[in-house]
Amino acid sequence: MAELVAKYPDRFPGFVASLPMNNMDACLKEVDRAIQQLGARGVQIFSNVNGRPLDEPEFRPLFERLATHDLPIWLHPARPATFADYPTEKKSRYEMWWVFGWPYETSVAMGRLVFAGIFDAFPNLKIITHHTGAMVPYFEGRVAAGLDQIGERTPEQDADLVKTNIRRRPIDYFRMFYADTAVFGAVAALECGIAFFGVDRVLFGTDMPFDPEKGPGFIRETIRCIEDASVAPSDRQKIYEGNARRLLKLPAK
């Protein structure tokens, strides 16, 4: 990746590192090597580590390290068909594990990080969530008034399941994430995502090449949505380029 960026700087303005999340010592070394020696502009992680949630204390040093480097973490969902949708079944049918399961995964990972106090510990941490913030913008109302009542749906004997020391309303922390524009072509959804995170926290992203055309489709549709969305031209430029230049610390053109 570093070689590609060096060779084709006009086409690849930067890259991010993949990490061995099953070994935190090696992971932190790779973060430093990728950023300091290879020039990586951040890292990508998945929404769970071999089925374990990201808020387990073992993973905390990774978030601390990226906060120290002041470079972003891309959060990508991961969920297989073997995560069944019904207790009476062994696998998820009709690729529901993908179409809805992946955004669910991202959303729960966000929730776990919020309630574990990741943004109290590292207020400047930058986490870019895939699929335009997953379920959070559309369910802003549930996250807000709903999670303000956390604990009320949980019986006393399960109180440890909802124990948290966060200092502000849950919704305030959910707004501290960043989001890409990868809603695959849906203007109203993109507007909803931008309304939730604000124009300074939405970055161009397409999920290329996973469209039916195997490449150009989602790029074209994403650009169309950004053009059609009710957004000021200067804000559009932030989404296309400015926010990325700022977060990735790329030089201005």
Next chain:
Amino acid sequence: MAELVAKYPDRFPGFVASLPMNNMDACLKEVDRAIQQLGARGVQIFSNVNGRPLDEPEFRPLFERLATHDLPIWLHPARPATFADYPTEKKSRYEMWWVFGWPYETSVAMGRLVFAGIFDAFPNLKIITHHTGAMVPYFEGRVAAGLDQIGERTPEQDADLVKTNIRRRPIDYFRMFYADTAVFGAVAALECGIAFFGVDRVLFGTDMPFDPEKGPGFIRETIRCIEDASVAPSDRQKIYEGNARRLLKLPAK
């Protein structure tokens, strides 16, 4: 419920029935009794039946019966904390099972019904989905271009998991559902839901009394959102009242 409607017609213009889904014979009898003898204007079911998906053939007669009566089915999510979010855990933490799990449940139930061909069998079936269509409007792009490629993410030996005989694009069927306005106060989300389903398929609903004020909060916030949403006044009236009068076959005022 029938007595309340009879006693306070100005306050309760109609009611819907609850059903014994664990016994289809009794269920169908109760549908007919509730509608024909008591005047119910439809039924409410949950997104699973004791953990079983709604597209199991055993439940098909219920959908047929409501299509015959030409009255709506309200689809409400159900999912407990014991549906864990990670294979390494026994329960869902921080009420994620509720805030994101419930809309996931509704979305998967919609997907199962779509791919089982419920709308090919009963094109006039009216299913009103809770929380403004759950995840479907925000992930319109995933449902559209994503599920157009159904099967491509599934290995050959699991081909039965994605087998379907539906005649049109999956997205076309997802648009045949109806949705309530219960996004708990989020204008952009409501606009996204209306954009997806169209103004003729969105009906006023609030989830009262589950707001922090235990009643008035979600009603007030939902009305505020409908007023603030970019919707023509005549369309607003459809959402408040007209669509419900049509679907529930209530007399015009």
